[in-house]
Amino acid sequence: MIKAIILSVLAVSSLLLSYFYEVTPADAEPATTTAISPYAINSGEDMAKAMKLKAPATYKDTLFYEYYSQTLGLRFDYNEDKELIETVTDWIGTPYRYGSSSKRGTDCSGFVTSVFREVYGIDLSRSSRSMFGDVKRIKKDSIQTGDLVFFRRSPKQPIFHVGIYLKDNKFVHSATNGGVMVSSLKEPYYRNYYYAAGRID
Template sequence: MTKAIILSVLAVLSLALSYLFEAAPARPPAPEASAVALSPVTPYAINSPEDVVRVLKFTAPADTAAAPVPEEYYIKKLGLRFRNPDYRKLVETASGWIGTPYRYGSSSKRGTDCSGFVTRVYREVYGISLSRSSHSMFGDVKRVKKDMMRTGDLVFFRRGPKSPIYHVGIYLKNNKFIHSATSGGVMVSSLKEPYYSRNFYAAGRVN
């Protein structure tokens, strides 16, 4: 009898222990040393050399450095502002002729005609010798479209489809050009003025 009781008690204990092992949650395995997470990385808290690399990769700006914007300069006598420094000597030299009287066949500051003015400016600024007459000067240039003109291009005029070129000037910007007119001498005019708009023939760029 006593043996049967002992066996019954052991059976009960066995069942109880089996229940406890099944009900207890399994503990996760301890993390290995190499798998420990790094401390949070911020620009203000760098924790290791590896973190320095990570911060730099995150915070370093892209290489988007643009070329410096040229400083704007104002030519008072022309009443215009320019940015491209390549034009500065040209526009400053040309502006120094403002007010020079018109004189046919001459090319000095005592008096000059249209082609004389253009040839003097180009020789002083670029060391280029252009043809002396506006008509022959057209052969010294490469023709460009009116909407593609840039500072320093030459503008040519004629009175009709079959008429020869009779006048030339130097394009500035914003439809403005500088030239020596028979009435007024060296001055700045606009291609939008009716007279020049009507007689405009072509623009050319000196090669």
């Protein structure tokens, strides 16, 4: 008899517990939140959830660096100079024009001086040769985003070209055969004529 009563009490308790754990109000929020990747956002609701998962500044930085990584063909560390990256990207595709420094056409030093004036408010010397005197020379393995890279054809000839270093051996410059573009220091032409790197203090 006692055994039957105990079993009945356990059965009733089991039913009550199952009711409380399985039934939730229709308007209740889920107990857990599933992380949403910013690359799999399909609706405004998903966007709102994603924004809650990341601080707004971090989320915006992620989108910024991902966009410009794809645009420039680089992989940033999310700590590079955002204004510099955005500015040089705006110049991509500008045709080469000797002696000019506008987005209608620019030579290499005109491009560099325009970018440094726009981003940093710094007026550099107008020619690549004299610009080398404005920088503090640094070792090649210490180059950082925003440093300048210089080229010359031989030890007896002056510097003839300059560009702005970006990342992963890539630099942006105005080339005579294509205007403002991103190139690699590993390309045979630039590897052979690379002379030095410099930093504006």
